[in-house]
Amino acid sequence: MPSLEDELFPSTPGKFKDRSNRKFHRCLASTSTMFLWALFLIALTALYISFQSFLGGGDTDKWGGIQWERQVVASAKVHRHGGFSVLVTGAAGFVGTHVSIALKKRGDGVVGLDNFNHYYNPSLKRDRQKLLSQQDIFIVEGDLNNGRLLSKLFGVVEFTHVMHLAAQAGVRYALENPRSYIHSNIAGLVTLLEACKNADPQPVFVWASSSSVYGLNEKVPFSESDRTDQPASLYAATKKAGEEIAHTYNHIHGLSITGLRFFTVYGPWGRPDMAYFSFTKNILKGKAITVYRGKNRVDLARDFTYIDDIVKGCVASLDTAGKSTGSGGKKRGPAPYRTYNLGNTSPVTVPMMVGILERHLKVKAKKNVVEMPGNGDVPYTHANITLARIELGYKPTTDLQTGLKKFVRWYLSYYGHTQGKASY
Numbered sequence: 098m099p100s101l102e103d104e105l106f107p108s109t110p111g112k113f114k115d116r117s118n119r120k121f122h123r124c125l126a127s128t129s130t131m132f133l134w135a136l137f138l139i140a141l142t143a144l145y146i147s148f149q150s151f152l153g154g155g156d157t158d159k160w161g162g163i164q165w166e167r168q169v170v171a172s173a174k175v176h177r178h179g180g181f182s183v184l185v186t187g188a189a190g191f192v193g194t195h196v197s198i199a200l201k202k203r204g205d206g207v208v209g210l211d212n213f214n215h216y217y218n219p220s221l222k223r224d225r226q227k228l229l230s231q232q233d234i235f236i237v238e239g240d241l242n243n244g245r246l247l248s249k250l251f252g253v254v255e256f257t258h259v260m261h262l263a264a265q266a267g268v269r270y271a272l273e274n275p276r277s278y279i280h281s282n283i284a285g286l287v288t289l290l291e292a293c294k295n296a297d298p299q300p301v302f303v304w305a306s307s308s309s310v311y312g313l314n315e316k317v318p319f320s321e322s323d324r325t326d327q328p329a330s331l332y333a334a335t336k337k338a339g340e341e342i343a344h345t346y347n348h349i350h351g352l353s354i355t356g357l358r359f360f361t362v363y364g365p366w367g368r369p370d371m372a373y374f375s376f377t378k379n380i381l382k383g384k385a386i387t388v389y390r391g392k393n394r395v396d397l398a399r400d401f402t403y404i405d406d407i408v409k410g411c412v413a414s415l416d417t418a419g420k421s422t423g424s425g426g427k428k429r430g431p432a433p434y435r436t437y438n439l440g441n442t443s444p445v446t447v448p449m450m451v452g453i454l455e456r457h458l459k460v461k462a463k464k465n466v467v468e469m470p471g472n473g474d475v476p477y478t479h480a481n482i483t484l485a486r487i488e489l490g491y492k493p494t495t496d497l498q499t500g501l502k503k504f505v506r507w508y509l510s511y512y513g514h515t516q517g518k519a520s521y
């Protein structure tokens with residue numbers, strides 16, 4: 098009777114069989130099986146890798162693939178003669194959402210980029226995303242530091258402009274999480290500028306700096322030419338560093354750069370970490386709010402600027418920016434480098450801001466007035482906007498009273514009067 102082995106590995110008919118031959122066959126059999134298994138596993142791995150690269154992912158499964166590219170291209174499509182194709186970073190953020198909608202409404206193509214981080218409750222960001230999606234604006238989910246994603250994006254769309262609004266915001270949070278400022282405001286900025294530098298043609302670059310760069314400067318109102326070498330917070334320091342970094346990309350690579358120094362922007366769909374927003378929540382909940390006061394019992398003041406005015410300043414900056422001159426990463430000639438204050442030019446004290454909120458909310462605030470802790474705050478901001486007025490036609494029109502009324506109306510409609518849903 099033939100053994101199992103013989104059946105599995107029948108000898109060639111007519112050939113002589115012996116024991117050593119059998120051993121050899123047995124060894125060959127197990128080696129071949131192992132070899133076949135290895136081949137099978139290699140093939141499986143190769144199949145998986147090629148499927149992943151077909152999807153375009155790798156770093157994250159949130160981007161890449163044919164469907165994703167279609168969405169990006171459709172969102173970037175320009176619907177007006179001479180319109181722009183704009184990459185808006187931080188599109189699910191406060192300013193990013195408003196700027197994206199304004200651009201889309203006038204016929205520009207807009208592609209958003211946002212990492213939906215958890216600095217504050219991302220459900221607000223998701224709701225802003227829904228708002229943008231109703232305007233056919235697609236947000237790519239990814240981080241600024243993902244160079245692969247950025248080069249893919251610039252490969253799919255020839256962006257004419259980049260509106261860079263993504264950042265780690267907040268002055269006081271830098272004490273808790275300093276690295277997040279370096280990650281987004283320094284490393285992320287450089288990764289994005291690299292992608293812009295390498296793009297051919299290079300896009301125009303407009304980005305959000307901050308009033309905080311004036312730091313301990315005591316000359317008011319703050320003009321663009323005033324000193325900015327005394328930052329009071331790490332946030333301010335990273336924004337100031339961003340300005341210097343952007344300058345080198347303008348100088349070496351011919352990128353057209355416009356830096357906008359925003360002054361305490363507020364309004365509907367705003368940031369829950371900001372004072373006017375968190376005060377509203379706490380006043381409605383009957384909780385005490387902490388109002389900081391400066392040295393010698395001097396009230397702190399801010400040049401609060403309404404979101405619609407900021408949006409006009411951003412759009413005007415895109416419209417008036419000269420072209421980048423570089424190609425293949427090399428500068429072909431001088432490119433514009435501009436810096437503007439976007440403020441309101443009428444500072445209001447924090448207690449006055451609280452008073453306006455009390456009137457709009459029809460609730461009296463419980464206030465704890467404490468001396469300003471040494472946490473990065475500055476006592477006073479006031480923008481000189483002459484340059485922006487002359488060169489951008491920037492003219493803010495909303496005072497704090499009117500702007501906060503609009504904010505409170507939005508807040509109550511979004512969170513409801515009961516505050517039950519306000520978990521941020």
Ligand SMILES: O=C(O)[C@H]1O[C@H](OP(=O)(O)OP(=O)(O)OC[C@H]2O[C@@H](n3ccc(=O)[nH]c3=O)[C@H](O)[C@@H]2O)[C@H](O)[C@@H](O)[C@H]1O
Nearest residue numbers: 266267307308309359360361371372373387388389397474
């Ligand atoms: O223009 C900017 O470049 C920055 O504007 C904003 O910073 P700020 O002007 O500091 O706004 P915000 O925190 O609302 O505090 C407002 C006032 O309330 C005081 N304040 C704050 C908190 C509190 O509990 N109590 C209080 O009195 C506080 O002392 C201050 O006097 C952005 O957050 C920042 O990301 C950046 O964009």
